[in-house]
Amino acid sequence: MSVREIWDLYLARPELVVLAAAIIGFFLLAAGLAATAILLRVKNERTRRRWERLESRWEDPVVEAVMGSASLDQVWQLVDRSEELSFVAFLIRFARRLAGSERRLIEGLAEPYLARVAEQLERRSPERRAVAVQTLSVLGRRRYAHRLVAALDDPSPLVAMVAARALASRESPDFAAAILSRLRRFEPWRSSFLASMLSSVGPALAPALIRLLADRQADPRARSVAAEALRELHEPSAADVAAGVQVDESDRDLLASTLGLLADVGRAEHAAAIRPHLVAREPIVRARAVAALGSIGAPADLPNLLAALDDASPWVALRAAEALRDAGATKALAGAGGSSHPRAPLARAMLTAGRA
C-alpha cells in the first residue's frame, strides 16, 4: 500500500486508519518488549560470565596476597583500567569476611581505586551515591572519613542513612557525635533500629548518649532513642538520669524507654521514682514500670506486683507475672495460680514453664 493510498483511505475512513495504526503500534510495542526481555537476558548472562571470568582471574592472587605469598603489585597488574570498579566490588566481599591484618591488606589492595569510587559520590542517582558510601566505609573508612561525614548531609535520606550506619562502628567512635547531632535526619527510621545502630559504636558513645538523655530541651524521641541505646549498652551510669526522667517528663515513649533502661541498670534507690508509674494511664508505661520494679524493687513491692496481675491490660499482667517470677516470689505466684483468680493460668504457667 502506498502512502498516497493510505492517505486516501484516511480521508475516507479516518477511524479505521487510526485503529490500524494503534494495532501496529501495540504489536510493535509487544515485539519490542519481547526483544527487551531477551536483550536483558543476554546482557545479564554476559554480565554473569564476565564476573565469573574476573573472579577466576582475581580470586587466587588475592588469597595469595592475603596469605603473604604474593605482592600487592602482582594483583594490581591483573586489573585493567576498565575493571577497577568491578575489582573494588570484588574486594568488598572479601573485606566483609575478614578482620585485623587480613582486612587491612584488602583495604590496601583497594586503595589505588577508591578515588574512582569517591567520584561516584557526585552522581545524580542517590542509589549510586549510597553504594559509593558503603564501599568507601568498608574499604577506606579512615582516608575518606570526611566524605562519609559529609554524606550524612546528603539530600537523599538513603545516602545519609547508609553513611550513618557505616560510621556507627566500634572502629570509629569519634564519628558518632556527628551522627548524634543529626538524629533528626533519621526521624522516619524505627527508633529501635536507630538505638541499635548507636549502641554498635560501643561504650565510648555512652557519655554523649547520657548527655542527650539528660537534655530537657532535646527532642523526646531522640532522648528515647538514647535511652534504648544505653539499655543495649547496659550502661550503669545512665541510671540516675533515667530516674530523673521519671520525675520530670510525661512523654509516653520517653518514659517507657527510660523505665526499660532502669529495669536493666537501675538500683534499689531508683524504685521510688518508678512506683508512681504503676498507675500510669498508658499500659506500656505501667508494664515497663512493673518490669522495672520486678528487677530492682524491694520485697515491699510484691503486693503491687501481685495487684498488677489484675491489670486490665494483659501486657501489664504478663510483665507482673514475669516480675514475680524474677523476684523469686514463687509463693505469691502459687497462691494466685491455685485460686480462682482470672489470671491463675498465667501464674501457673509462669511457675511451671517459666513463661506464658
Added chain:
Amino acid sequence: MGPFLVLLRGFNLLVLAYFVVLNLSYLITGLVALRSLRRYVRRLQTLDLDDLVGSQGMPPITLIAPAYNEEKTCVESTRSLLTLRYGEVEVFVVNDGSGDATLDRLREAFDLEPAYLLPIGTIVTAPIRGIYRSRLHARLWVIDKQNGGKADTLNAGLNYSRTPLFCAIDADSLLERDALTRIVRPFVEDERTIAAGGIIRIANGCTVQEGLVTAVRLPRELLPRFQVLEYLRAFLAGRMGWHELESTLIISGAFGVFRRDLVVAVGGYATDTVGEDMELVVRLHRHCRERAIPYRIGFVPDPVAWTECPATMAILARQRDRWQRGLIETLTRHRAMLLNPRYGRVGMLAYPYFFFLEMLSPIIEVFGYASFGTALLLGQATPIYTTAFLLLAFGLGVGLSLAAVALEELGFRRYPRWKDLLHLLWLGVAENFGYRQLTTWWRLRGTITFLRKGKMWGRMERRGFEVA
C-alpha cells in the same frame, strides 16, 4: 433506528471507552512500575542482609500460618518457616479444625507438647482447643482451634501474638530464607509503615528441599504456567505500580506483614468476607485516613513466598470465583471511600480503578463479547471494525504480559533457563486464546454468586511440593 439498536450501539461505545480506560490504566501502572523497579533494584545494592539480620534493632515478628486440611504440605511449610534468617521470630501454626491429619503430622514432626500462652488480643474467635509448643524448636507454637475460617484463624493467632509486627502467610507457602528480613525493611526505614506485602510466586514445577525452593522451573502443566505469567503481571506490573502511586489496596493473604497493634485496633480480620486480605488493607486505609494517622502501606518486590497454585480447571474456577466475590464484598462494604477526597489517592485513584475497572470488568467484558456479536449479526458493526478491535485488544494483552516478563528480567530473573524465558514470552501470546476468556467467565460467575449472597470458600486440593 429502533431503541434496541440505539442501546446496542450505546453499549458498544461504552465497552470501547471502558476498554481504552482499562488498558490505559494498565499501561500507566506498568510504566510507573518500570521506573519504580529500576530504582528499587539499584537500591538493593546497598542492602547488607547479614548486617540487618545481625541488628538488634529489627522488630520482633510473629509468623501466623493458618492451616486447614494441609496434611500434605504443613510439615514442609513449617520447616521452611523455621529456617528463616531473622532475629526474633515466633512461628504460630494455627490449625483451623482440620478434618485430616494436619495436627498429627505437626505433632509427630515437631514433637509438640501442651503449653500455655496468655492471650493478648481480645478478638472473638472460634474456641481454642489447645496450644502446643515444640520441644525441638522453642519458637514454634501450634494453636489448635475449632473451625472458623481463614480470617478467624488469623485472628486467633493475632490474639496470642506479642510482637510489634505479625506476618500472615498461607500454611502452604514457602518463604525464602531472607524473605522476612527483606519485607520488614519498610517498617525499619519508615516508622509510619503499617503494612507491607511481598511477592507470591508459583512453586508448581520447582524443586523443594527441606522447606526451601532450590531449583526454579516453570510448571510442566499449561494451567499453572499461565498462572505464573498472571502472577508476574499482577505483582511486578500491577502492585509495584500501585505501590509507587502510594495506593496499595491489596496485600496478598499468602504473604503480608502488618503492625499488630493497629490490626487489633481495627478489630482484626473480617470473618464475614472471603476477601479478608484485601478488606483488612482497605479498612486500615480507612481507619488511618479518618483519624489522620500518618501511615504507609506498600509492596516489596523481592521477598518471595512460593505457593502451590491450582492445577485443575475446577479448582482454579473456584479460586477465581472466590477472589471476585472477595473483591466485590470489600469494595461495596467500603464504598464510602469511592471518589471521596477525604481518602486521598486511595479514594480518588485506586478505589475507582478497582471498583469500575477491576470489579466490573468481567460483566462488561462478557456482555461486550455478546453485544459485539449481536451487532455483527445485525449488520451494525462491520467485520473489519470488529476484527480491528479484537486485534487491538490482543496486541494490548500481549504487550502487558510481555512487559511483566521484561520487568522480571530487569529485576529478579528467577527463571534462569532460556527455555523458561522463551516459554513465558510465548505464554504471553497464548493466554489470549482461551485462558483470559475463561478467567473472565469464572469471575463473572463469582459476581453472580455474590449477588446470590454465596459465602463458599471452595476447597483447594493440595498435591504437595515436589520434594528433591
